[in-house]
Amino acid sequence: MMPRLHEHAAENLQFIRETMARAANFTAVPGLGGVAMGVLALAATIVAGPPRATSAWLGVWLATAGLAAATGFIAILWKARRHHLPIRGPVVRRFALALVPALVVGIVLTAVFVRHGLFAQLPGCWLLCYGAAISSGGAFSVRPVPFMGAAFMVLGALAFVAPTEWGHFFMAVGFGALHISFGIVIARNYGG
Amino acid sequence: MGKTARNPAGHSPVVPKTTVAKGPLALDRLIHERLRLGIVSALAANERLTFNELKRLLQTTDGNLSVHARKLEEANYVACEKTFAGRVPRSVYRLTASGRRALDKYLAHMEAIIQAMK
Structure with missing residues (x-):
């Protein structure tokens, strides 16, 4: 009987640990915000066109990135407020710490690529870095998020091997279509 | 002798009834039940959770969650x-x-309990 008692206690502790790990997810990831970010990306694709080594092309995408980041941030705050979800604390901190490093890598690599005139390689770089950030952050969020990150990374890798003039198509499929489709899934299943 | 206590909701056995002793380390039957333990554990890790989030997380029904959440309340x-x-x-x-x-x-x-068995 005694070994069973020991086993049951261990099993209960395991159950508590697993439940806590599952519960400690960042659930304020915004589906509707993702849809809005996707629409912005599609508009930017139309305006910017195929990758060109010009400040205008780069400027359109950098401005869109800033606008999309602000949209995403506001959408997170809006969803958290609507559902009474925490926007501070260990869960959010863990999500942010997983998300940010790959984004910083993306910013640094953008500066390096621009300096060396590698504009045509930027779509692949951005899709890969953003995908890595979303995959990492998604480990602490709702189930579709890491899948979305992985899809971005696949597109990024393909963009590097595809003809460089297709860069804007990859941007449209990634930052546009992926954001919109996963955004709809998240909005429908995870409260907006 | 070898039988273990089964909670009223019919969930998996956890510890023998004979271990439910009085005293400073007496087992808290209220959170000992598996679903109630799940609710408390989930809320220990996440500041606030909605009914639907708890339901999804603990993979239970509306009625079951409602009953056990009310007991904890x-x-x-x-x-x-x-x-x-x-x-x-x-x-x-x-x-x-x-x-x-x-x-x-x-x-x-x-x-x-685990330490005592080592």
Whole structure:
């Protein structure tokens, strides 16, 4: 009987640990915000066109990135407020710490690529870095998020091997279509 | 002798009834039940969770969750805030200080059992 008692206690502790790990997810990831970010990306694709080594092309995408980041941030705050979800604390901190490093890598690599005139390689770089950030952050969020990150990374890798003039198509499929489709899934299943 | 206690909801056996002793390390039957233990554990890790989030997380039914959450509320282990998202009512749960103390005590109890067997 005694070994069973020991086993049951261990099993209960395991159950508590697993439940806590599952519960400690960042659930304020915004589906509707993702849809809005996707629409912005599609508009930017139309305006910017195929990758060109010009400040205008780069400027359109950098401005869109800033606008999309602000949209995403506001959408997170809006969803958290609507559902009474925490926007501070260990869960959010863990999500942010997983998300940010790959984004910083993306910013640094953008500066390096621009300096060396590698504009045509930027779509692949951005899709890969953003995908890595979303995959990492998604480990602490709702189930579709890491899948979305992985899809971005696949597109990024393909963009590097595809003809460089297709860069804007990859941007449209990634930052546009992926954001919109996963955004709809998240909005429908995870409260907006 | 070899039989273990089965909780009223029919969930998996956890510890033999004979271990439910009185004293400083007495087993808290209220959170010992598997679903209630799940609710308390989830709320210990996440400041606030809605009814639907708890339901999804613990893979249970509306009725089952509702019954067990109410028992925890009555014991002041969890607090429930009723709000509206548009016209839809929403219940948001959080762990109270006494609920957290109860979980800590329960964890200490389980660890003490494991230590005693080593």
